[in-house]
Amino acid sequence: xxxxxxxxxxxxxxxxxxxxxxxxxxxxxxxxxxxxxxxxxxxxxxxxxxxxxxxxxxxxxxxxxxxxxxxxxxxxxxxxxxxxxxxxxxxxxxxxxxxxxxxxxxxxxxxxxxxxxxxxxxxxxxxxxxxxxxxxxxxxxxxxxxxxxxxxxxxxxxxxxxxxxx
Amino acid sequence: xxxxxxxxxxxxxxxxxxxxxxxxxxxxxxxxxxxxxxxxxxxxxxxxxxxxxxxxxxxxxxxxxxxxxxxxxxxxxxxxxxxxxxxxxxxxxxxxxxxxxxxxxxxxxxxxxxxxxxxxx
Numbered sequence: 001x002x003x004x005x006x007x008x009x010x011x012x013x014x015x016x017x018x019x020x021x022x023x024x025x026x027x028x029x030x031x032x033x034x035x036x037x038x039x040x041x042x043x044x045x046x047x048x049x050x051x052x053x054x055x056x057x058x059x060x061x062x063x064x065x066x067x068x069x070x071x072x073x074x075x076x077x078x079x080x081x082x083x084x085x086x087x088x089x090x091x092x093x094x095x096x097x098x099x100x101x102x103x104x105x106x107x108x109x110x111x112x113x114x115x116x117x118x119x120x121x122x123x124x125x126x127x128x129x130x131x132x133x134x135x136x137x138x139x140x141x142x143x144x145x146x147x148x149x150x151x152x153x154x155x156x157x158x159x160x161x162x163x164x165x166x
Numbered sequence: 167x168x169x170x171x172x173x174x175x176x177x178x179x180x181x182x183x184x185x186x187x188x189x190x191x192x193x194x195x196x197x198x199x200x201x202x203x204x205x206x207x208x209x210x211x212x213x214x215x216x217x218x219x220x221x222x223x224x225x226x227x228x229x230x231x232x233x234x235x236x237x238x239x240x241x242x243x244x245x246x247x248x249x250x251x252x253x254x255x256x257x258x259x260x261x262x263x264x265x266x267x268x269x270x271x272x273x274x275x276x277x278x279x280x281x282x283x284x285x286x287x
Contacts, residue, residue, distance in 0.1 A: 075275075076274070076275045076276060079183045079186060079187060079275045080272045080273070080274060080275070081272070082179055082182075082183055083179065083180055083183055083271055083272035083273070084272065085177070085179045086175075086177035086179055086180045086250070086271065087250050087271060087272065089177065090221065090250055150253065160272055160273065160274035160277065161250075161252065161269060161270025161271055161272060161273065162252065162269075162270050163267065163268075163269050163270075163277060163281055164257065164267060164268045164269075165266065165267040165281070165285075166260075166261045166265065166266060166267055166268070
């Protein structure tokens, strides 16, 4: 059986390639997770808008003279549902932040490939530079996760919020 | 004597809904569009209660509360946070900043009036 001798430089290159491949996989997975979360937020946004508009239309019918009977509570419903404009705006802002960060991650997906090519060439300076860029990508990944972990809007359906006095 | 409430929110719709609700209950409502504007409007005025959003441009609600608590005339004025944020961590931060209470949007108009009446009469 033929024995294979691996030099220290080759071993280092292999380690670099493993790390670069791992970074690429993590980034691809994160992009997929972020897009899936964005899709969920869009569905939630649509549900909130549909519910709010439905309730408002129903209340409007009770406020209009000649409508299905006037009701003094109808104005309360209008006041409550109009607040969903603000809630939906905040959800849209959070969604835009998520998509912007996902876009930045997608735009950086070429970096591991460049780094891999540098590693196969074996030039220490180029490898060090590529390694630094991969570090930057990993930092971007952590930032993206932290910034989008929890949004300012947790509401999933139309309803009044809690009150807590300290 | 008519009591004045300072309503701070970057959403014009929310400010309009708060003003509509509280004016209907007999209060005077002063509006501000963010924390910075809220601080400027609060200075030199006798405000009975402050109702503020948390997420706002220029200055958020909790930063404004800390600044207000540093002003002698606002040390004991009730400050309620009205926000979409409902997490316990944020509520704890609000309490530490000096908030009197935490209301999650959307608010129920009758409940808001009840809470305000309970606090300032």
